[in-house]
Amino acid sequence: MTDENTVSGDSIAVVEQSLLALSAGISAQNRRDAKTTFQFASRVASKLHDRDGESEAWFNKFLEVMRTCGWVVGKRSYERDYDQSRSLTLGPIAFKVASAAGQALLGGPVGQAITKLIGDGLEALGGITEAQEIYKQNVKGHPVSTTGLAACIETPEGEMFMLVNAFSASPSENDLNTVVFEWKSASKDRYCGSVVLSFNEAVYTDAVRASIEQKLVDKAVQAATEFEI
Numbered sequence: 161m162t163d164e165n166t167v168s169g170d171s172i173a174v175v176e177q178s179l180l181a182l183s184a185g186i187s188a189q190n191r192r193d194a195k196t197t198f199q200f201a202s203r204v205a206s207k208l209h210d211r212d213g214e215s216e217a218w219f220n221k222f223l224e225v226m227r228t229c230g231w232v233v234g235k236r237s238y239e240r241d242y243d244q245s246r247s248l249t250l251g252p253i254a255f256k257v258a259s260a261a262g263q264a265l266l267g268g269p270v271g272q273a274i275t276k277l278i279g280d281g282l283e284a285l286g287g288i289t290e291a292q293e294i295y296k297q298n299v300k301g302h303p304v305s306t307t308g309l310a311a312c313i314e315t316p317e318g319e320m321f322m323l324v325n326a327f328s329a330s331p332s333e334n335d336l337n338t339v340v341f342e343w344k345s346a347s348k349d350r351y352c353g354s355v356v357l358s359f360n361e362a363v364y365t366d367a368v369r370a371s372i373e374q375k376l377v378d379k380a381v382q383a384a385t386e387f388e389i
Contacts, residue, residue: 172281173384174294176202178308181281182386183273186314193230193364194312194322195384200372201225202308203381209306215351218306219326226357229372230364231322234356235265255282258309258325261354266323270315274323277311284389291387320359327352 169184175198182191201222209218216238223233239257255278262275285291312322328351 169388170277170280171386171388172285172288172291173386174291174298175199175308175384176206177295177298177306178202178310179281179285179295180308180384181277181311181389183277183311183313185316186312186320190314190320190359191386193359193369194320195386196369196373196376197226197229197231197364198310198322198324199381199384200376201229203376203379206306215306215326215328216353219351219353219355222308222324222326223355229368230360230362231357232360234358236353236355237261237265238351238353255279255309257327257352257354258311258323261325261356262311262323265354265356266321270313270321274311274313274321277313278309278323280389281311282309284387288387288389291385294385322357322359323354324357325352325354 171182171184173180173182173195175195178198180195180198182194186194204225205218205222208221209215219238227233258278259275262271262278265271266274306326306328308324308326310322310324312320314320
């Protein structure tokens, strides 16, 4: 599994049915590890929990796999019934929840930076047709009831943090022709989970890294393409 594209600035990557924003300050290896582990955990969770009403189970399985990939689970939050309507536009809801989680779970300059990164990523996505098409193909190829919005940054001290938000989101076939994260979700389950993860390189050894990447290769999974924003 190889990364064919090299991005040095802030970027977004469509990973399975989720959007991952990465800051410019992340080293090349950490950038690769963040995308690979996020992709692997998403695939495992989606294989086991792809039905409407299973978003919480999806999120818990995702976090379980991320732990095995060297991510330490920090503060968590979740809520249900964040919108009482049977049809909601996900984009504004996603940004509102992600922004609140960034400040509440991280706070300070790091929280502000990761919130800005999420906002920039969502805004840029509307102008990147290729990224939108990849997302639509992923959703059509393996429909799931949960989508994610995440952002990853590396501090000047070399610590890597990831803020992950998982939402109940079941777009209809007609909605897939609209801008990503602007379709309407008719999911009955109103679940939203947020968590802060920190990366422990001592756990994600070369052997673990090789094993995870080989599993993706065996399934013919292509590396997530990044788009500079």
